[in-house]
Amino acid sequence: MDFVIPAQAGIQRQKQFREADKTKFSFHLHGTYLIVWIPAYAGMTDFSKYGMGIYDMLKRFLFIRGAEIIALLSLASIPLFVSNSYALGLLTLLAIYGILLIGLDVTVGYLGQVNLAQAAFLGLGAYAAGICVTTFGLGMLSALGVSLLVGLLLGGLLAFPALRLDGPQFALATLSFSALATTVLNEWEGLTGGAQGLSLDRPLLFGILMDAKAFYWLCFIFLALVWLLMRNLLASQWGRAFEALRDSAIATDAMGVGTYRHKVAGFALGSALGGLAGGLYAFNFQYLQPQSFTYDLMVILLLGVVLGGRKSLWGAFFGACLIVLLPNLLSNRLLFELISAGGLLVAIAAAWRGWSSSKRLTFQAVAPIIAMGILVVGGYLVENTENWRKAIFALMLFSVVVGLPDGVMGFAARFLSQLFRISPSELPPASKLEDALPTRQHSGNTLLELQNLKRYFGGVKAVDGVSMKVRAGQIHGLIGPNGSGKSTAVNVISGLYAPTSGEILLQGKALPQGSLFKVARVGVARTFQNLQLFAELTALENVMVALREVYHTPLPLVLLGLAGKEEQRAQADALALLKLVGLEAQARSRAKDLTYGAQRFLEIARALARKPALLILDEPAAGLAHPDVTVLVNIIKSIRECGMTVILIEHHMDVVSELCDVVTVLDGGQVIAEGTPSEVKRNPKVIKAYLGVESEAGLPDAMPQPA
Amino acid sequence: MDTSIILQMVVSGAFMGLVYALIAYGFQLTFATSKSINFGQGELVMLSAFFSLTLLNLGLPYWLMVPGGLLFGAALGLVVERAGVRLALEQKSEGWILLTIILGLLGFSAAENIWGRDDRPFPTPISADALHVFGINITPLEISVAIGVFLVMGAVELFKRKTLMGKAFEAVSADRDAAELMGISATRTIMLSYGLSGMVAAMAGILISPITTVGPTMASALILKAFAVAVVAGLDSGFGVVLIGIFLGALESLTSFYLGSGWREAPGLVLLILALAVRPNGVFGKSTMRKV
Numbered sequence: 001m002d003f004v005i006p007a008q009a010g011i012q013r014q015k016q017f018r019e020a021d022k023t024k025f026s027f028h029l030h031g032t033y034l035i036v037w038i039p040a041y042a043g044m045t046d047f048s049k050y051g052m053g054i055y056d057m058l059k060r061f062l063f064i065r066g067a068e069i070i071a072l073l074s075l076a077s078i079p080l081f082v083s084n085s086y087a088l089g090l091l092t093l094l095a096i097y098g099i100l101l102i103g104l105d106v107t108v109g110y111l112g113q114v115n116l117a118q119a120a121f122l123g124l125g126a127y128a129a130g131i132c133v134t135t136f137g138l139g140m141l142s143a144l145g146v147s148l149l150v151g152l153l154l155g156g157l158l159a160f161p162a163l164r165l166d167g168p169q170f171a172l173a174t175l176s177f178s179a180l181a182t183t184v185l186n187e188w189e190g191l192t193g194g195a196q197g198l199s200l201d202r203p204l205l206f207g208i209l210m211d212a213k214a215f216y217w218l219c220f221i222f223l224a225l226v227w228l229l230m231r232n233l234l235a236s237q238w239g240r241a242f243e244a245l246r247d248s249a250i251a252t253d254a255m256g257v258g259t260y261r262h263k264v265a266g267f268a269l270g271s272a273l274g275g276l277a278g279g280l281y282a283f284n285f286q287y288l289q290p291q292s293f294t295y296d297l298m299v300i301l302l303l304g305v306v307l308g309g310r311k312s313l314w315g316a317f318f319g320a321c322l323i324v325l326l327p328n329l330l331s332n333r334l335l336f337e338l339i340s341a342g343g344l345l346v347a348i349a350a351a352w353r354g355w356s357s358s359k360r361l362t363f364q365a366v367a368p369i370i371a372m373g374i375l376v377v378g379g380y381l382v383e384n385t386e387n388w389r390k391a392i393f394a395l396m397l398f399s400v401v402v403g404l405p406d407g408v409m410g411f412a413a414r415f416l417s418q419l420f421r422i423s424p425s426e427l428p429p430a431s432k433l434e435d436a437l438p439t440r441q442h443s444g445n446t447l448l449e450l451q452n453l454k455r456y457f458g459g460v461k462a463v464d465g466v467s468m469k470v471r472a473g474q475i476h477g478l479i480g481p482n483g484s485g486k487s488t489a490v491n492v493i494s495g496l497y498a499p500t501s502g503e504i505l506l507q508g509k510a511l512p513q514g515s516l517f518k519v520a521r522v523g524v525a526r527t528f529q530n531l532q533l534f535a536e537l538t539a540l541e542n543v544m545v546a547l548r549e550v551y552h553t554p555l556p557l558v559l560l561g562l563a564g565k566e567e568q569r570a571q572a573d574a575l576a577l578l579k580l581v582g583l584e585a586q587a588r589s590r591a592k593d594l595t596y597g598a599q600r601f602l603e604i605a606r607a608l609a610r611k612p613a614l615l616i617l618d619e620p621a622a623g624l625a626h627p628d629v630t631v632l633v634n635i636i637k638s639i640r641e642c643g644m645t646v647i648l649i650e651h652h653m654d655v656v657s658e659l660c661d662v663v664t665v666l667d668g669g670q671v672i673a674e675g676t677p678s679e680v681k682r683n684p685k686v687i688k689a690y691l692g693v694e695s696e697a698g699l700p701d702a703m704p705q706p707a
Numbered sequence: 708m709d710t711s712i713i714l715q716m717v718v719s720g721a722f723m724g725l726v727y728a729l730i731a732y733g734f735q736l737t738f739a740t741s742k743s744i745n746f747g748q749g750e751l752v753m754l755s756a757f758f759s760l761t762l763l764n765l766g767l768p769y770w771l772m773v774p775g776g777l778l779f780g781a782a783l784g785l786v787v788e789r790a791g792v793r794l795a796l797e798q799k800s801e802g803w804i805l806l807t808i809i810l811g812l813l814g815f816s817a818a819e820n821i822w823g824r825d826d827r828p829f830p831t832p833i834s835a836d837a838l839h840v841f842g843i844n845i846t847p848l849e850i851s852v853a854i855g856v857f858l859v860m861g862a863v864e865l866f867k868r869k870t871l872m873g874k875a876f877e878a879v880s881a882d883r884d885a886a887e888l889m890g891i892s893a894t895r896t897i898m899l900s901y902g903l904s905g906m907v908a909a910m911a912g913i914l915i916s917p918i919t920t921v922g923p924t925m926a927s928a929l930i931l932k933a934f935a936v937a938v939v940a941g942l943d944s945g946f947g948v949v950l951i952g953i954f955l956g957a958l959e960s961l962t963s964f965y966l967g968s969g970w971r972e973a974p975g976l977v978l979l980i981l982a983l984a985v986r987p988n989g990v991f992g993k994s995t996m997r998k999v
Contacts, residue, residue: 114804161984167801168744172934173983176976179931183976187969295927299812302805363794382820391816397809401802402794 060422071317072224079213088212090324095219096280097320099226101304102313103273106230108302109310110239111266112246114171116298117158120178121151121271123293125278127185127192130200130288135191140203140210144279151275152268159267178298185290197289200282210283219280226273227313232561233269234313237570240545242266243311244534251532254494255546256520256610296390300326303393307400309407318409330385330392340379343396344372347403368403371395424588427540428568430575433642437577437608440643442473446508447645448493448614453502455485455492462488464669465502470614475636475646477660477677479653481690485669486649487529490616493647494526495519506614525612527603529619529649535592539583539602542591543574546609577605581635597628604635608644615639616647621655633658653681665689711842716964717957722849724956725856726915730933731940731948732860733907738942739880740893740900741796743803745787747811748908749930753923754814755780755909756916757822760829769832776913777906784905786810788898796897818923826922833917848917855914859907860946866903876900928972932959935975939982941989951990 075095079088100122107115125147132143158177165173185192192198202210210218233239241262245252252259282288304323309315329335351365375395382388404411416422448470455463463485470476478486492499498514505511512518525546534542550570553563578584581601586594591602600620607615617636621629629652636659639646650656656663657677665673665680667689673680680686730752734744745751759776767775791810795802833851837844867873878886879896887893912926919925936955940947955975963971982989 112801114801158980161980165983165987168746168804169938169983169987171746171804172938173980176931176935176979179972180976180980183970183973187967299808302808306805367790367794387820388816390812390819394809394813394816398790398806398813401805401809405802 056423057425059420060425063416063420063422068227072227075220075223076217079216083213085212088216092212092216092219092284094320094324095216095223096277096284097301097304097323098223098317099273099280100277101301101308101316101319101323102226102230103270103277104301104305105310105312105316106234106242106266106270106273108305109312109315110234110242110246111263112243114167115174115267115270116171116295116302117174117177117181118270118274118301119293119295119298120181121155121274122278122281122297123185123288123290124154124181125151125275126282126288126293127198127278128275129279129282130198131191133203133282134198134200138203140205140283143203143283144276147279147282148272148276151278152272155271155274156264156268158271159264175295178293178295182290182294185293192288192290195290197287199287202283202286215283219284222276222280226276227317228561229559231313232559232563236558236563236567237545237551238262238265238555238558240537240541243537243541244545247534247536248532250496250516251528251534251606252545253516254496254520254526254528254532255606256517256548257545258517260517299390299393299397303397305407306397307407309409309411309413312407312409312413314413315407315409319407326393330389333385336385337376337379340372340375343399344369344376347372347399350403364402368399371399371402427575427587428572430579430584431569431572433576433580435576436573437580437611437642437644439641440473440613442471442643442645444471444473446470447472447506448647449503449505450489450493451503451505453489453492453504454500455488455497456500461669463492463499466666466669466671468664468671468674470645470647471662472645473640473643474661475640475648475659477656477663478647478649478666479651479656479663479680480666480672484666484689486666487618488669489666490526490618490647490649493519494524494616520610523610523613524616525607525610525614526616527600527607527618527620529622531599531603533591533599533602533606536590538588538590539578539594539598539605540571540574540587542602542606543577543609544570546606547573548610574605574609577608578602580608580638581605582631597624597631600624600628601632601635604639608639612644614645614647616649618649619651620648621650621652629655653677657681712964713961715843716960718843718845719849720957720960721953722852722956723918723960724936724952724954725853725949726911726952727929727932727936727955728948728952729856729859729907729911729914730930731937731952732863733904733911734933734937735942735945735948736863736904736907737792737897737900738937740876740883741792741897743792743796744807744937744942745784745791745811745901745904746804746807747787747791747809747814748904748933749926750811750814750818751780751783751787751905751908752912752915752926752929753921754783754818754912755905756829756912756921756925757818759909759913760827760916760921761822763830769830773913777909780909780912781902781906783814784901784903784908785898787905788901792897792901793894815923822921822923824923826920826925829916829921831917835917852914852918855910859910860949863903863907872899931972932975935979935982938979939990941986941992944989944991947989947991 075091078091082088100118103121104115104118107113107118128150129143129147132138132146133140138146158173161173186194188194189196202215204210205214205218208214234242241252241257244255244257245259245262249259252262300323304319305316306319307322308317308319329339347365347368351361351369354365355361372395375392378388378391379385385392400407406414446469450466450468453463453466454461466485466489468476478489480486488497491497493504493511495512495514495516495518503510504513506522506524511524512522534545537545547570550573551563551566553566557563575584575587578587581604583594583598583601583605586598591599594602604617604620607617620636621632624632633655636646636648640659648656648660660677663673663675663677663680664671665683665686667685672685672689673683675683730748733748738744755776758779759772762772762775763769787807787810791806792803795806831848831851834847837846867876875886875891875896876899878889878891879893883893886896915929916925919929932955936948936952939955940951955978958974958978959971962974966973986992
């Protein structure tokens with residue numbers, strides 16, 4: 001599908017123009033629209049010149065850490081002033097749901113999978129704690145420990161079959177799991193009491209009888225702990241890996257990060273938090289029924305996470321507040337009408353803004369208005385809103401999913417950080433390139449050897465007995481007409497496909513076969529012809545995620561937030577590599593917002609972060625504009641100066657001639673020529689393969705481009 | 708052990724399994740064109756059944772009610788496509804999973820409030836008196852289910868193979884990009900598949916209602932098993948669903964006989980998880996290759 005690339009580049013560019021137009025438009029039409037003009041203003045005033053770095057840092061600390069401290073302190077101190085048992089009950093539930101939703105956000109937000117099992121994990125954790133107390137007479141903390149473990153183990157167990165799955169299949173697996181859990185809780189009457197329910201007494205904690213206030217504080221302490229630990233974890237390499245595998249599982253493996261282990265770990269972690277919340281839930285209500293943990297609860301939990309905002313602890317917390325307050329919200333008619341009318345106004349305002357900037361009413365703008373409109377009109381028409389509970393959830397969720405995909409807190413965070421001009425934290429100075437990418441000295445020995453490599457797809461012999469040697473420190477070109485087997489050969493080397501037969505040796509040792517991850521781990525890095533960037537991560541994070549030999553801090557210390565030094569080092573190294581490809585100025589841009597050329601260069605920087613023994617570049621110039629091709633050639637030259645060994649697949653013959661020491665030409669899955677670029681260009685077999693005729697003149701510099 | 712009891716269990720289970728197969732077939736229709744399925748399909752079955760019951764109560768004869776119910780199901784399918792699926796597919800996101808769940812929830816709540824939470828009988832002209840065949844009781848109602856299932860599946864397959872629109876359907880299923888380049892509108896084809904899928908769901912509702920009665924929760928267990936059948940057979944496997952449906956129906960009938968009716972749902976759920984673990988593309992599905 002080579003021909004798609006230039007078209008994509010064109011669309012990409014068009015999109016950027018459109019984005020730029022939009023910004024200008026809204027700037028002129030609405031001077032009041034802060035989000036647009038503040039960054040422009042901030043850009044004009046260079047604070048750093050006036051020693052404002054410390055001021056920025058302080059502001060950031062106050063806003064981000066300050067908000068956390070205020071929230072935690074006020075949550076801790078409320079029971080000192082409020083002794084209303086109803087309010088205390090709500091607060092306790094808030095803490096429990098907070099933990100539950102932070103767990104759910106790991107899968108739904110960070111891993112990006114629709115997880116329908118969190119309600120089941122709450123139930124399993126609750127029953128585990130209940131059974132520990134009633135049947136085995138365990139104390140409170142050990143029972144909670146068991147709840148956590150039950151979540152962790154069952155979550156890990158479910159993640160294994162769900163491992164290879166994405167999207168609908170993953171959702172179905174979790175859905176079946178929850179239905180199965182409910183069945184077991186209902187039917188295993190000897191252990192769970194079945195539909196009759198399970199009653200338990202709240203056990204003592206350190207010999208103290210827990211009253212409502214003390215129990216709230218216990219739940220609060222757990223929430224605060226979970227909050228802090230998860231904040232540290234999600235800001236570390238782990239959090240980046242979760243997001244990376246959501247954006248591209250193939251690249252996560254190819255960068256040696258490991259899709260499987262992170263997916264299982266993420267899911268097990270989220271489930272463990274569900275189990276812990278379940279334990280607290282059991283001690284809070286002291287009565288459990290299987291019906292409490294079904295699909296209905298799951299939908300409410302999803303409402304909480306999605307409405308609050310994915311990928312955000314604050315979002316999960318806000319979602320938990322919402323879930324706790326929902327029953328009150330629905331029973332109070334006035335409050336309900338106010339909220340639905342407010343929602344309608346917000347939807348209309350958003351649509352009006354979109355209309356005035358683009359003169360187009362999109363589905364995203366109209367659908368929330370219709371949904372909120374139904375909510376307002378319906379609110380007047382029906383007698384009892386409580387009966388329509390599910391429809392109300394549905395309409396609210398629908399509006400948010402369609403109109404506000406980042407959720408309330410995602411929107412608020414963006415708005416506030418721009419309103420108060422909170423810039424992201426300053427980056428450390430870039431490392432020396434030598435530290436990020438050590439220069440290798442080579443004696444010109446063979447680094448990679450293919451021995452009679454074959455890969456068949458059914459009857460198609462894509463690679464049919466290729467043998468070649470790549471010498472260390474050289475740039476080895478791999479060319480051939482479309483369908484000649486270049487890409488398949490590279491996919492076999494890098495482990496995407498297992499070879500049908502044949503050997504691949506790296507430094508004399510057999511390369512692992514058929515696993516991107518294992519091949520990446522022994523020192524082969526690659527880029528992709530069809531870009532496989534982590535689109536939602538920034539350029540810097542794209543490189544950081546792939547860095548090798550930087551992350552050594554064990555998980556417990558990461559959780560405690562003691563990986564700061566390592567993070568600094570990672571940032572510095574990543575910056576050095578971005579500098580090498582000329583992207584250090586765009587370090588904070590999200591990969592999907594970069595120009596097409598910049599995205600190609602970012603893939604190279606990311607591959608270099610592996611400090612690979614062998615770098616495979618799969619058509620790096622495909623679709624690039626001419627000036628970008630020049631930049632690319634210079635990047636590859638400086639990579640060679642580091643002593644890197646490169647396999648370069650390329651159609652641009654001028655690039656190949658300029659860079660390659662040796663060129664291997666494939667046709668029909670077989671090697672038809674090998675030699676220096678100029679030898680190969682004169683080889684009659686090569687000319688015939690490309691042009692279909694024998695020609696005296698040799699190959700022109702610009703190879704016939706695919707489409 | 709009395710073999711005739713076991714045989715009886717297997718045969719009645721198998722008839723039930725055909726309905727799972729029919730709903731699973733509806734999943735396959737939309738999955739073929741858009742790689743998406745309606746997670747609220749159960750609510751579609753239930754709403755169509757309620758609507759058909761209302762038509763009967765309004766005095767419409769049974770044979771006129773059937774096309775009315777089918778049209779209603781198709782209309783709901785189109786609503787799901789427009790409101791829940793199209794945007795997410797345009798954004799190439801998996802938001803459709805969440806959105807179709809949400810739409811299902813909306814439909815459920817509406818049914819609860821419009822038709823009430825109680826289960827109601829669904830009158831049918833077909834007799835429920837058992838016939839004795841080789842020592843097994845089979846009712847004409849069960850036979851009508853089988854006939855209905857095969858009629859609908861046959862009709863849709865004929866449509867796909869013999870009409871131009873059906874050919875467009877097959878083209879988009881095979882290669883969406885290529886079909887678009889040939890001037891076939893993928894959006895319209897996906898709409899068509901959702902309409903057909905809604906119609907198939909309505910048929911399932913009409914067929915099963917005389918046996919199970921009609922109520923808001925009538926399809927919540929049904930749909931899990933239809934998911935299981937679709938996944939175990941493979942979401943792109945064609946008639947594999949019939950075999951797997953019959954197998955699962957018989958299996959769960961035996962399970963509920965030996966372990967108690969509470970465990971009735973378990974085999975389908977276990978099979979689904981196992982199938983996903985061992986053969987994510989299903990028993991009859993083609994394995995796909997990772998591409999870059």
